[in-house]
Amino acid sequence: MPTVLIIDDNAAVAVALEVLFSLHDIAALRAASPEEGLQMLARHRVDLVIQDMNFTADTTSGEEGVALFREIRARHPDLPVILLTAWTHLDAAVDLVKSGAADYLSKPWDDQRLLATVTNLVELGQANRALQQRVQRERREKRELESRYKLCGMVWEDPATERVLQLACQVARADVPVLITGPNGTGKERIAEIIKANSSVADGPFVVLNCGALPAELIEAELFGADAGAYTGASKAREGKFEAADGGTLFLDEIGNLPLAGQMKLLRVLETGRFERLGSNRERQVKVRVISATNADLAAMIRAGTFREDLFYRLNVIELRLPPLASRPADILPLANSFLGGRKKLDAAAQASLLAHSWPGNVRELKNVMARAGLLATGDFIGAADLGLPLVAPAAGVDMEPDRDTIAQALARANGVVAQAAADLGLSRQALYRRMERLGIARP
Structure with missing residues (x-):
């Protein structure tokens, strides 16, 4: 059963949320202050936080809510946070969403929207944890194989x-x-x-x-x-x-x-x-x-x-x-980078083209493509046009960018160093952080 932590000094609000969640098989913990909420986060496994924006009766600035969110983000960077806000806190809530908050809801909230948002965020978090566990398991198995055998x-x-x-x-x-x-x-x-x-x-x-x-x-x-x-x-x-x-x-x-x-x-x-x-x-x-x-x-x-x-x-x-290479797509980018020998990097569009190609000639074809691209590319990065492959047009409404698995694998290869993973993907560190946030990938 997923668990939500409600941080709100208004007992009526907290109880109403707790009852709503209990009717939909979601466990709820309650904290009446930012300090108590941070203590509960340290003691309990929580899938999501719902926090108020105001905890002091004599102010309506929302500063307490902003400070609480930033502290939660610093201590638990992968934990989704939903903000509950009155109209006076709306600007602050919007700014926090830009800084990484999952969503904000105005009081009084819509039960169905809140439940849908919570359910989606919990499922996304569970999928992200499963992905991270799989990547970690595969890295561990790979290290064991490399330590035990000569792999040429x-x-x-x-x-x-x-x-x-x-x-x-x-x-x-x-x-x-x-x-x-x-x-x-x-x-x-x-x-x-x-x-x-x-x-x-x-x-x-x-x-x-x-x-x-x-x-x-x-x-x-x-x-x-x-x-x-x-x-x-x-x-x-x-x-x-x-x-x-x-x-x-x-x-x-x-x-x-x-x-x-x-x-x-x-x-x-x-x-x-x-x-x-x-x-x-x-x-x-x-x-x-x-x-x-x-x-x-x-x-x-x-x-x-x-x-x-x-x-x-x-x-x-x-x-x-x-x-065939097309049936083991996670090998494509590591092989491509190994053929480049560290001399140049693949930008995001080039990576998308490599991943979209069917590779009828398999690894041998990939090696030849990278040799050609290394010669033709004039800068430090190899673009899609340098590969000589059919260009991949983005689907309507979809950016041509690394998907969840590609980013997770880049982070795994970089041992969690975001700057190194970003360089491997041909992105800036800030761009990679934004895409990780959008895809629900936890920061290392």
Whole structure:
């Protein structure tokens, strides 16, 4: 049940409010003076304050109410305050609303308006607290992950990415094949690097082969090596990727492009650890941790007969699916800022454009966009026009500005330092304070 503190020296007013709230499942506390009200705020958890503007019989200036509000704001900056005012205090009440009061109501008040205002403010405060708790929890989980594992410079804020990272670190020590799936450009190789860095063969080699970047006739030679004369142009023996990765990790990117003949030989190596170079009868033994990745639908390829089902299950002991960038929007701005390397900042319009873009090329596209913007922007800030993306037109009646989550994440990254968060968002400190107030975000 939400709790409202009523600070009013008029007992009839306080009792009337208390009865009104009790009829609508809102608990009420009463204080007859500013001093008593501040003491109760120190002792009780309160969702909202309703305070009178005048507490002295021989004056109608409202100075006592102004002083009380400023003291409440200083001690409890995120607590919403509604002012009850007579017409003589109206100017003072309006000034206090500009200074952060939630609303003011004239006496006698309208019950329905008062209840609606209180309900909305309480719900907004609860949502803000839930958001802050979520941000704090995510920050704590991120710090724990960063302290326990080597994350190879990975930049992220989105919970969807964190779930992938947690699973990647969890399975890293297990000596089993891992299949990383997801669209092109999402960072699958970085996940493979993280698995390797936290594995039992972290000190061994990390060898990469893009199966989609070579002609089909050369892939087997790349994987297994070849003796001299094994094929046209093979003037000397060459080592394959499996030999190079012995005692370490082999990352096979775009595994769906591996020809069927190569798939059969790869399956044998995974099962036995043995293989032969092209043109050789001598069997070689290796111990290699295989991590593979693909943007293809391997299940559909199995049905079409272009990918071996037995190889799929051998590779897919653990599957990690990395979502597209558009599905982890909280990563967009941190990644964009990391690509800028602190050289320039994104203004609010640029941030809105980045967040609105669908990112078909994922992280790779974002990196290229930021490289372009860094070159084209002439000042310290990057604007929307510098990005080369479709400009985002504000909806009718809506300012193009950071939303609640964006501001909360900026504050979290800045450890609550408003000036730093404002610079990160391309705003002045005063502008950020105003937007925090409007969105009901508590000041740190």
